[in-house]
Amino acid sequence: MSKNKTKTRDFQRLSPAWNIVFNIIAAVVAFVCVFPFLFVLIISFTDENTLAKNGYQLIPEKWSVEAYRYIIETGESLMRAYSVTIFITVVGTIVSLIFITLYAYAISRKSFKYRHFFSFVALFTMLFNGGLVPTYIVVTQVLHLKDNIWALILPMTVNAFYIMIMRTFFSTMIPDAIIESGRIDGASELQTFVRLVLPLSLPGIATIALFNTLGYWNDWFNALLYIDKPGLVPLQAMLMRIESSMQFIMQNSTNASLNTGILQTMPQDTSRMAMVVLATGPIILAYPFFQRYFVQGLTVGAVKE
Amino acid sequence: MNMLGRFFRDIIKNKAMLLMVLPGTIWFFFFSYLPMAGTIISFKEYRYSRDGFLASILESKWVGLDNFKFLFSTNDAYIITRNTVLYNGAFIILGLIFSVGLAIILSEIINKRLSKSYQTAIFMPYFLSWVIVGYFVFSFLSLDKGLLNQILSYVGIDPINWYSESKYWPYILVMINMWKLIGYNSVIYLAAVIGIDKSLYEAAMIDGANKWRQIRHITIPMLIPLMTILTLLAVGRIFYADFGLFYQVPRDSGMLYSVTNVIDTYVYRGLKTSGEIGMSTAAGLYQSVVGFTLVILSNYIVRKFNKDNALF
Numbered sequence: 001m002s003k004n005k006t007k008t009r010d011f012q013r014l015s016p017a018w019n020i021v022f023n024i025i026a027a028v029v030a031f032v033c034v035f036p037f038l039f040v041l042i043i044s045f046t047d048e049n050t051l052a053k054n055g056y057q058l059i060p061e062k063w064s065v066e067a068y069r070y071i072i073e074t075g076e077s078l079m080r081a082y083s084v085t086i087f088i089t090v091v092g093t094i095v096s097l098i099f100i101t102l103y104a105y106a107i108s109r110k111s112f113k114y115r116h117f118f119s120f121v122a123l124f125t126m127l128f129n130g131g132l133v134p135t136y137i138v139v140t141q142v143l144h145l146k147d148n149i150w151a152l153i154l155p156m157t158v159n160a161f162y163i164m165i166m167r168t169f170f171s172t173m174i175p176d177a178i179i180e181s182g183r184i185d186g187a188s189e190l191q192t193f194v195r196l197v198l199p200l201s202l203p204g205i206a207t208i209a210l211f212n213t214l215g216y217w218n219d220w221f222n223a224l225l226y227i228d229k230p231g232l233v234p235l236q237a238m239l240m241r242i243e244s245s246m247q248f249i250m251q252n253s254t255n256a257s258l259n260t261g262i263l264q265t266m267p268q269d270t271s272r273m274a275m276v277v278l279a280t281g282p283i284i285l286a287y288p289f290f291q292r293y294f295v296q297g298l299t300v301g302a303v304k305e
Numbered sequence: 306m307n308m309l310g311r312f313f314r315d316i317i318k319n320k321a322m323l324l325m326v327l328p329g330t331i332w333f334f335f336f337s338y339l340p341m342a343g344t345i346i347s348f349k350e351y352r353y354s355r356d357g358f359l360a361s362i363l364e365s366k367w368v369g370l371d372n373f374k375f376l377f378s379t380n381d382a383y384i385i386t387r388n389t390v391l392y393n394g395a396f397i398i399l400g401l402i403f404s405v406g407l408a409i410i411l412s413e414i415i416n417k418r419l420s421k422s423y424q425t426a427i428f429m430p431y432f433l434s435w436v437i438v439g440y441f442v443f444s445f446l447s448l449d450k451g452l453l454n455q456i457l458s459y460v461g462i463d464p465i466n467w468y469s470e471s472k473y474w475p476y477i478l479v480m481i482n483m484w485k486l487i488g489y490n491s492v493i494y495l496a497a498v499i500g501i502d503k504s505l506y507e508a509a510m511i512d513g514a515n516k517w518r519q520i521r522h523i524t525i526p527m528l529i530p531l532m533t534i535l536t537l538l539a540v541g542r543i544f545y546a547d548f549g550l551f552y553q554v555p556r557d558s559g560m561l562y563s564v565t566n567v568i569d570t571y572v573y574r575g576l577k578t579s580g581e582i583g584m585s586t587a588a589g590l591y592q593s594v595v596g597f598t599l600v601i602l603s604n605y606i607v608r609k610f611n612k613d614n615a616l617f
Contacts, residue, residue, distance in 0.1 A: 131589025
């Protein structure tokens with residue numbers, strides 16, 4: 001019997017040699033995936049003069065925290081960019097969740113007479129779109145959102161794909177009996193939704209919220225299109241603007257006399273990389289915790305009504 | 306009158322639901338349907354009018370298909386279409402092979418905790434923005450400081466000015482895209498591998514099939530429906546390029562346009578750099594129409610395979 005058991009296990013498992021090979025392959029891929037981040041981290045802690053002499057090195061001759069010190073000292077624009085990003089991420093995610101869940105819930109309800117029509121309204125936008133130029137014209141000339149913080153929020157508020165995910169979630173996870181019980185208790189549709197349906201839908205909502213948060217945090221495209229005012233530039237867009245010159249970081253600074261001096265002494269190369277680290281840090285740190293919900297969301301998305 | 310009465314009764318009966326879809330519907334109107342109507346400017350010579358959007362459109366002169374004729378008479382249309390389709394084609398094929406392979410490797414690794422750690426690391430690049438990825442790439446490819454040129458000079462090869470040599474970029478872009486997205490796709494496939502009915506493997510074991518045969522005859526065949534669907538959906542989107550990859554990673558370098566210009570970057574530059582509103586709207590409409598056809602077609606094929614997985 002015991003012999004039989006070990007034999008079964010042999011079949012079930014990879015042979016030790018192949019297990020090592022598979023581990024090596026996966027470890028190499030995993031290393032390649034995180035290595036660039038580690039490299040940029042190292043660069044950000046390199047001494048500026050060493051870097052100018054030797055280039056970006058894996059083990060720099062001389063380490064330094066100068067880059068971070070400069071960023072913190074002259075940090076006004078970094079702080080502002082951070083607050084813009086945090087604002088659009090928080091407000092954007094909340095507004096987005098409200099729009100998406102309400103819409104998705106309504107079209108998931110069989111008692112809603114026009115659900116097919118509104119499903120189509122959403123679905124069709126996944127198939128066809130007007131393209132960048134007409135959208136740009138609508139945002140700037142109809143909604144007049146140029147250089148307005150809402151230009152960073154509204155274009156990403158609704159996404160038909162998320163509506164479809166949520167609709168699937170509502171129609172498969174929420175038993176009709178619950179909604180019925182709400183009606184018997186005399187609750188209005190909205191009350192039923194808020195008090196009975198939403199608490200049961202938290203896993204689905206968490207997934208959509210994560211997708212949204214990530215989308216807003218990482219967005220630079222809308223800033224590229226609609227934002228010229230330095231004070232409204234989010235983190236990712238700021239990184240984009242300092243690619244060629246650190247000048248931008250000074251534009252915000254209130255102390256003009258300070259500017260030229262600082263720019264000359266500023267460790268430009270290393271502080272650029274330090275900014276990359278500071279912009280990526282929150283995501284990398286939070287990521288292991290929300291990874292599970294993300295994976296869950298991907299698999300929810302694969303299931304359809 | 307009776308019909309109208311019934312219509313109003315229905316509206317009142319459904320008013321709670323209608324209120325719920327209202328915010329989303331307004332959004333769709335402004336951000337989806339109004340721009341769709343706005344594609345009309347691809348048939349016009351767009352002139353901005355102070356009296357607003359409608360006046361701008363109405364007052365612009367009709368030029369028929371001139372914008373399209375002009376677009377397709379240049380070499381640009383060919384180059385951007387070729388780049389978009391070939392890159393996406395490479396992404397689809399290589400992405401499929403590598404992510405399925407990786408998913409199987411991750412699922413077979415005996416130590417599950419190690420496997421989970423690998424997964425976490427491989428999935429990470431997906432969460433970074435293209436701007437950040439652009440910096441990562443720059444730390445390797447920078448002419449005077451980049452790691453790659455240091456290695457090249459170490460082995461006695463002259464440094465390469467990566468950001469102006471277009472011949473390397475097709476490989477670079479494919480590699481970077483794989484690097485960023487392979488984790489995402491392999492996680493989807495991994496979930497499918499884990500979901501395969503264990504009794505199939507038990508039956509195979511009783512028949513004396515070793516691990517390799519199990520992978521070949523159970524795991525891969527069981528993944529084929531998902532592979533088909535994800536591939537077809539990707540084919541449906543083959544006309545849409547990832548703007549960030551083609552704009553941020555090559556740092557918008559003009560010398561590389563021949564291999565980095567795709568439909569999306571072309572439209573963007575037409576709008577923001579050269580100001581050819583009519584022509585870039587035309588390019589956008591061309592993308593949307595072909596894209597629409599491809600989505601419909603691929604969805605039709607998906608439906609033939611498996612109704613549940615079709616988009617609609």
